[in-house]
Amino acid sequence: SAVISQKPSRDICQRGTSLTIQCQVDSQVTMMFWYRQQPGQSLTLIATANQGSEATYESGFVIDKFPISRPNLTFSTLTVSNMSPEDSSIYLCSVEEYNRDTEAFFGQGTRLTVV
Amino acid sequence: GNSVTQMEGPVTLSEEAFLTINCTYTATGYPSLFWYVQYPGEGLQLLLKATKADDKGSNKGFEATYRKETTSFHLEKGSVQVSDSAVYFCALSAGLSDYKLSFGAGTTVTVRA
Numbered sequence: 602s603a604v605i606s607q608k609p610s611r612d613i614c615q616r617g618t619s620l621t622i623q624c625q626v627d628s629q630v631t632m633m634f635w636y637r638q639q640p641g642q643s644l645t646l647i648a649t650a651n652q653g654s655e656a657t658y659e660s661g662f663v664i665d666k667f668p669i670s671r672p673n674l675t676f677s678t679l680t681v682s683n684m685s686p687e688d689s690s691i692y693l694c695s696v697e698e699y700n701r702d703t704e705a706f707f708g709q710g711t712r713l714t715v716v
Numbered sequence: 717g718n719s720v721t722q723m724e725g726p727v728t729l730s731e732e733a734f735l736t737i738n739c740t741y742t743a744t745g746y747p748s749l750f751w752y753v754q755y756p757g758e759g760l761q762l763l764l765k766a767t768k769a770d771d772k773g774s775n776k777g778f779e780a781t782y783r784k785e786t787t788s789f790h791l792e793k794g795s796v797q798v799s800d801s802a803v804y805f806c807a808l809s810a811g812l813s814d815y816k817l818s819f820g821a822g823t824t825v826t827v828r829a
Contacts (some may be wrong), residue, residue: 632815643805643819644760659764693760697815705750705817709759 607708621680624694629674639689684715718743722820738790739806747808749789754803
């Protein structure tokens, strides 16, 4: 199974600044996903990141606010730009492994607090 | 679009009680269904899954059966333990070329000794 390392694990940031979250996988994967989990709520998909192409964003999320990089098959970054307190959430990286059955693996998450 | 409706919590149980968390879904085609669990202070991890109708997923004493006729995937455990205290998420993926997960709201379960 894929092992995902996500950094930082938590951060407290000032409003108006940006934070870049890194996601490193121990194996090559085609598809990587970024989710947001707002306090007390479920996970919402932000975007799908495929290597060699631009990320695909879900409704309500835009590239200017959440730029994503995917330079190779084991790494991706998500930047939360021009942060406001409403961006305080847990951000999770996820990858899919296609063996006999499809399974998604998640990083430990980045707990972001914007003050 | 795809969506998951999950029984809202929080749910508080005594040890050895029976646990059921209801989950129903809306999807086109033949989705795969999942239950994920988030233990306190830990990341999200897959608990069980079912990829076609009438499949039963099971793990750690938990079971869920993929019911296409009722579009449901209810989670059950016959005798819960304190260590089962966690947040449980029902999720689906449309499968084939669409592997994005749609999650339910999550149900917080607390088991008391």
